[in-house]
Amino acid sequence: EAQVTQNPRYLITVTGKKLTVTCSQNMNHEYMSWYRQDPGLGLRQIYYSMNVEVTDKGDVPEGYKVSRKEKRNFPLILESPSPNQTSLYFCASSLSSDRASTDTQYFGPGTRLTVL
Amino acid sequence: QKEVEQDPGPLSVPEGAIVSLNCTYSNSAFQYFMWYRQYSRKGPELLMYTYSSGNKEDGRFTAQVDKSSKYISLFIRDSQPSDSATYLCAMSDNNAGNMLTFGGGTRLMVKP
Numbered sequence: 001e002a003q004v005t006q007n008p009r010y011l012i013t014v015t016g017k018k019l020t021v022t023c024s025q026n027m028n029h030e031y032m033s034w035y036r037q038d039p040g041l042g043l044r045q046i047y048y049s050m051n052v053e054v055t056d057k058g059d060v061p062e063g064y065k066v067s068r069k070e071k072r073n074f075p076l077i078l079e080s081p082s083p084n085q086t087s088l089y090f091c092a093s094s095l096s097s098d099r100a101s102t103d104t105q106y107f108g109p110g111t112r113l114t115v116l
Numbered sequence: 117q118k119e120v121e122q123d124p125g126p127l128s129v130p131e132g133a134i135v136s137l138n139c140t141y142s143n144s145a146f147q148y149f150m151w152y153r154q155y156s157r158k159g160p161e162l163l164m165y166t167y168s169s170g171n172k173e174d175g176r177f178t179a180q181v182d183k184s185s186k187y188i189s190l191f192i193r194d195s196q197p198s199d200s201a202t203y204l205c206a207m208s209d210n211n212a213g214n215m216l217t218f219g220g221g222t223r224l225m226v227k228p
Contacts, residue, residue, distance in 0.1 A: 004159075040124060042204055042218035043160065059217070090159050101148045101208045101216055102167070107159025 002027045006091050006108035013081055014116050021076045021111050023091030031100040032074040033058070034066065036087040037110075043090065049074055050097040081115040088112050119143055122205055122219030131228050135192040139205035139219045142186065146207040146217075149181050151190045154202045154221065163203075164190070195226045 004025045013019055025032065033048040035058075045058030049068040063085055065077040074093075078085060089111045094103040122139045129135055137151075147168055152160035166172045169183045178191040188207075192199055205219040 040220045042120070042122070042220045043206075043216075044218070045216055092159070101210065102150065102165040104162045105160075107161070110157075110159055 002106070004091055004093055004106050004108040006089075006111050008111060009109060010112050012114045012116065015082055016080050019078050019081060019113075021078075021089060021091075021113070023074045023076065023108060024072050025074075025093040025106065026072065027093065027095070027106065028071065029093035029095050029106070030071075031095070031097040031103075031105075032068065032091065032093045033100075033105070034064070034074070034076045035090045035092065036060065036085075037090060038087050046076070046089075048100075050100075081113075083115050086113060086115050118220075120205065120207060120217050120219040122222055124220055124222060126223040126225055128225045128227060129195055131195060131197060131226055133195050133226070135195050135199070135224060135226075137190040137192075137203050137205075137222050137224070139188050139207075140186055141188070141207060141217075143207075143209070143217070144183075144186065145209040148208045148210070149179070149188050150206040150208075150216075151177075151179055152204040152206060152218075154204060156201075160204055192224075195224075197226050197228050200224060200226050 034046040035043040047066040049055045091108040092105040094105045150165040151163045154160040164179045176193045180189040202221040204221040
């Protein structure tokens with residue numbers, strides 16, 4: 001089954017404790033992206049990747065890191081989480097980086113993160 | 117002021133009604149306009165996209181873009197309870213997937 005998986009789905013942590021949210025897609029997609037969703041603010045892009053070893057900042061990259069060492073995986077790293085990073089996080093992928101805005105982006109199920 | 121404004125709702129309509137969902141924006145460089153649907157506890161899914169101004173129809177859904185007014189709309193005809201979801205507009209000045217700007221979403225409830 002074609003899908004985007006994220007782990008963990010729920011995470012409660014404390015300020016300053018490094019964490020990684022994994023994202024994996026099995027569709028051989030070029031483009032992958034991370035978003036955070038906060039009430040009333042819609043989705044805001046954190047980082048995106050056009051292909052292996054090619055990543056770039058989105059709208060709200062501060063406090064986050066990503067890597068794309070393999071085509072299928074795009075982990076999101078919070079080196080020192082803070083309470084303002086409490087949010088719902090979505091990973092997404094689409095087939096072609098050239099048409100990533102208008103191609104169907106397949107979203108993962110979301111990770112609800114709480115930073116105390 | 118946010119770059120993309122969308123009434124959060126909730127918008128409650130009876131089954132069979134015509135629904136109109138709207139977004140306004142301020143960045144005149146936006147050329148690609150998308151509508152996403154998000155069911156509760158799920159990720160968003162792309163419904164439709166439009167390039168530049170004009171209309172696009174897909175089944176019961178019609179997307180309209182008026183660039184002169186910086187206003188986009190999604191119409192749903194013969195609305196069904198299964199259309200109950202949050203609808204997010206999104207827009208970009210390019211098709212490369214970067215800097216996709218989303219509205220806050222409108223929650224729609226279609227009552228049987």
